[in-house]
Amino acid sequence: MASGRRCEIKYQRVERNPSVADATAIAHLAVREKRFGLTLVLAFFDRCGNSDPASSAPGSAGSQFPYTGEPIKKGIVMDKIIRATAADGFIKMAVITARDTVERAREIHNCSPTAAAALGRTLCAASLLGEAMKEENATLTIRVNGGGPIGSVVAVSDSEGYVRGTVGDPSVDPPRRRDGKLNVGAAVGQDGMLTVSRDIGLKEPYIGSTELRSGEIAEDLTAYLLESEQVPSACALGVLVDTDRSIKAAGGFIVQLMPGADEELIGKLEDNIFLMDQLTTILDEDGTDAVFAQVLKGFEYHLVGEAPVGYRCYCSRERVEEALSCIEEKELQEMIDTGETVEVSCQFCDARYAFTHEDLRALLQKESEKN
Numbered sequence: 001m002a003s004g005r006r007c008e009i010k011y012q013r014v015e016r017n018p019s020v021a022d023a024t025a026i027a028h029l030a031v032r033e034k035r036f037g038l039t040l041v042l043a044f045f046d047r048c049g050n051s052d053p054a055s056s057a058p059g060s061a062g063s064q065f066p067y068t069g070e071p072i073k074k075g076i077v078m079d080k081i082i083r084a085t086a087a088d089g090f091i092k093m094a095v096i097t098a099r100d101t102v103e104r105a106r107e108i109h110n111c112s113p114t115a116a117a118a119l120g121r122t123l124c125a126a127s128l129l130g131e132a133m134k135e136e137n138a139t140l141t142i143r144v145n146g147g148g149p150i151g152s153v154v155a156v157s158d159s160e161g162y163v164r165g166t167v168g169d170p171s172v173d174p175p176r177r178r179d180g181k182l183n184v185g186a187a188v189g190q191d192g193m194l195t196v197s198r199d200i201g202l203k204e205p206y207i208g209s210t211e212l213r214s215g216e217i218a219e220d221l222t223a224y225l226l227e228s229e230q231v232p233s234a235c236a237l238g239v240l241v242d243t244d245r246s247i248k249a250a251g252g253f254i255v256q257l258m259p260g261a262d263e264e265l266i267g268k269l270e271d272n273i274f275l276m277d278q279l280t281t282i283l284d285e286d287g288t289d290a291v292f293a294q295v296l297k298g299f300e301y302h303l304v305g306e307a308p309v310g311y312r313c314y315c316s317r318e319r320v321e322e323a324l325s326c327i328e329e330k331e332l333q334e335m336i337d338t339g340e341t342v343e344v345s346c347q348f349c350d351a352r353y354a355f356t357h358e359d360l361r362a363l364l365q366k367e368s369e370k371n
């Protein structure tokens with residue numbers, strides 16, 4: 001685009017039902033920011049219920065899921081989640097291998113190794129929890145904000161485990177830890193919360209949160225599962241970054257204990273996890289089977305399901321139009337008057353949507369006919 005003005009729509013997920021007025025206020029702020037040469041930030045309606053401007057418009061059909069129709073980007077099906085049960089059902093375990101998913105996220109956001117690890121771990125966690133949801137068309141969002149230089153890390157999963165995510169400052173890359181590992185905790189910080197929001201199509205999403213322990217994600221997620229969902233769990237998440245910064249391996253597991261599991265069983269499981277090799281090394285060299293074999297060593301276990309997962313974004317030109325239509329008429333008119341093409345880029349993927357001043361004029365026309 002020759003003289004294209006570039007602006008970004010940031011999909012601001014609002015945890016509680018925001019009114020259209022809130023959205024307009026956000027849009028307003030955005031336009032003001034743009035005038036100062038900054039980023040255009042618009043509210044994007046990423047959940048169901050009355051936060052969806054279409055569903056809250058007079059005469060529309062009320063609560064509905066925004067994610068309908070074919071997603072623009074299909075996930076890569078090399079990645080998968082595999083589930084198993086062990087010890088007569090007292091242990092449930094899920095393993096995700098997600099190299100391609102995390103590599104895609106790294107490419108989109110141009111992540112430093114530490115940012116790729118922080119985002120990658122959060123994506124794996126969201127995928128594991130999202131794929132376990134029973135409700136179709138549900139979404140699960142994990143937001144980690146520990147006050148560290150990286151800002152917020154956000155991962156959203158659909159109910160099939162397909163994820164998308166974003167990170168505040170993808171360039172943050174603190175010095176490695178003494179043990180040579182990427183210092184995700186230093187990038188994320190420990191002064192804040194991990195929040196999980198499950199949107200299953202009811203009026204309000206289910207929201208639970210826990211104070212961050214280490215900012216390393218897996219430990220924080222384990223604390224969340226115990227405190228907020230009362231499920232004793234063990235969790236590991238890992239991203240192995242190659243010397244050329246590409247992702248060599250990524251994945252994780254969650255092991256959950258069902259009520260009634262005895263002490264001996266718990267002790268044995270703990271020992272296995274303590275003694276196991278580094279997760280990303282196992283995934284890189286031997287694959288998911290070896291993860292089950294090491295964590296469930298000494299237990300009889302059965303694989304009970306397998307599902308492909310990947311990176312998938314649900315943005316579309318229509319959804320961007322929806323967001324643009326929340327801008328005040330006057331502001332939209334000002335954008336049209338410049339005669340320039342506006343380019344809107346998605347926060348979760350590398351899709352870009354160009355709107356010529358004619359497109360914007362048509363949008364304005366459509367809006368004023370509605371009102």
Ligand SMILES: [Zn+2]
Nearest residue numbers: 313315346349
């Ligand atoms: Zn997108």
